Amino acid sequence: MTSARASIEGAGARAVAGDELAAIVTDSAGATRAADLMRRHWQILEAIAATDVVVPVQFGTAMADDDAVVAEFLAPRHEDLVAQLEAFEGKVQLTVKGTYDETALMRSVVDGSPAVASLRAQVRGMSEAAGHFKRIQLGELVAAEVEQVRERDAAWLHEQLDALAVASSREAATGLQGAVNAAFLVERKRVAEFGRAVDAAAERLDGRIELRLLGPLPPYSFVNHGVPEWA
Amino acid sequence: MAVAHAAPSGYLERPRPSGLADVIEIILDKGLVIDAYVRVSLIGIELITIDARIVIASVDTYLRFAEAVNRLDISEDGSQGLPELMESVTEGGAKSKTKGAVEGAKEKLGAGGGDDDDDRKSGRRRQAASRSRRRSNDEE
8 A cells, every 4th residue: 555655645635544444535625726626636546546446436525524534434334335445456447438530420420321411411501590400400310320320339349348357337428429438347467458459449440439548447437336246 | 647548559558648538527427426415516617528528418419410410521422523523524525525524513512602611610610619618617
C-alpha cells in the first residue's frame, strides 16, 4: 500500500480508518471548480487502481466529517465492502470505448437502408421550414439504424474480448458518434494479453471505429451488484 | 491521466493524457452509491459536452443525425461524379455529346448553389452546438 499511500497524500487526500477498512477522503471546504474536483477524484482512484484494489464511490458523495464516514459508510456496510474488496483482489477494470468515423457511419447507414436514402434525397431539396418534420423523421430513422450498427459492433467486440476477462459489462455508448463502451474485469496478470487483443480489434476496426482503452480502473462497472457470482 | 490509444503499434506504447471526456460518465454515473441524499449537487460542470454523456433520444438528437447524414458529399453517393463522367465521355463520343454530358453533370451536382449551401449548413451546425451547450448548462 506504500505506493497507494503516496498517491493519496500527494493528491491531498487522506485515509479514514474503520475496522479493517479505510475510506479515502478529501476535504470539500474551500472546494474549487467542479472540474478540478473531478480531476483530483479521478487521479486518486487511478493511482490506487494501478497497484491496489479500491472500491470507487460515486463522485460528489459528501459526509459531515470523519466520524460520519465511519458511522454512515464503513460500519454499516462493513461486510459488503470486505466481500467486494476480496472479490476484486488481483483484478482491474479495463474499459474499451470506441467512436465512429462519422462519414463511414453515415455511409453505411445510407447504404444499408433504402428508407434512409430515399428520405434523405427528399429532404435535401427542402427549405429549413418545409423540411423540418421530415428531417426529424429522417433523424429518427438514422438513429434506429445507428443503434443496430452499435448492437452488431458491441456483440463483435465482446466476442473478441470476453474470454480474456472474468466478467464484462456492456455500457451505453456516449456521444452521437459513440460506438462501443464496454467494461471488462480482468486479472492483473492478463492485462497485457488483453491489451494485445484490443490492439488486434482496433486494427480490424481501423477507419470505421477509433478504439480507446482506459485503465486499469477501479471496478466502476462491477460494484453495486452485491457479491458477484464469479468471486 | 493515461489513456492508451489502442493502435497497431502496441498496447500502452504511446499513452497519451486525455481530457475528462471519456471518464466523465464513469465518474458521475457509476461507482458505489452510499446514500442518495448525501450526494452534493454539482453546480457549474461547464465541461460537460454532448460527446461525454449518454445521448438521450430527442428531437435535438434526431435533427443532429439528419444533419450528419446530409453532410455526406454528393460525390460519395455512388452515382458518377464529374471526373468519372468526363472519363467515360472522352472514351466515347463526339463533340456534341461531350458538351451535353458536361452540362448535365453540372445540373446534377447543383453547381449553382454550392457555396451558399455550405455556409448555411455550418451556420446550422453552430446553432445546434450552442443549443446543446446551453441545455447541458441548464441541466447541471
